Amino acid sequence: MPHGKFDPEKITDVQEAFWVGLTPQRVANMWEAADDWAxxxxxAKEFLRGADKEKIKQLNSTISFMNAAGIIGKFxxxxGATAFGLFIGLTQLWKAFGEFFIVKVK
Structure with a gap:
């Protein structure tokens, strides 16, 4: 039951159920939620106040898409870097073979 000034005779059933259900863990959870919100x-607060299930699904979808786009971009x-390196390597190899197998005519 709550501490402080109150009249236990005038407390309603709902108020009593609230105070009985207010465990230390629930109080800690409420404090943590209040700190996170603050x-x-x-x-962000405005977005969350107006968010519905559809907006949240869209946000999750967008986040997934951006993650996939980042992975594809890195790939x-x-x-591209590997292809460029192969191109340079093959042209150098072609040049080396060309110089080795060149036929000199006098």
């Missing part, structure tokens, strides 16, 4: 930017960059 740390959010005003834009293409590495593939």
């Amino acid at each position: 740390d959010l930017s005003p834009e 293409l960059w590495i593939g």
Whole structure:
């Protein structure tokens, strides 16, 4: 039951159920949630206030897409660098074989 000034005779059933259910862990959870909310930017708070299931699904989809795009971009960059390296290596090898097998005519 709550501490402080209150009249236990005038407490309603709902109020009593609230105070009985208010365990130390639930109080800690409420404090943590309040701290997390206070740390959010005003834009994030506004987004969360107006967010519905559809917006959250869209946000999750966008995040997944951006992660995939980043992975594909890295793959293409590495593939391009490898192709460029192979091209340079093969042209040098072609040049070396050409110089070795050249037929000099007098």
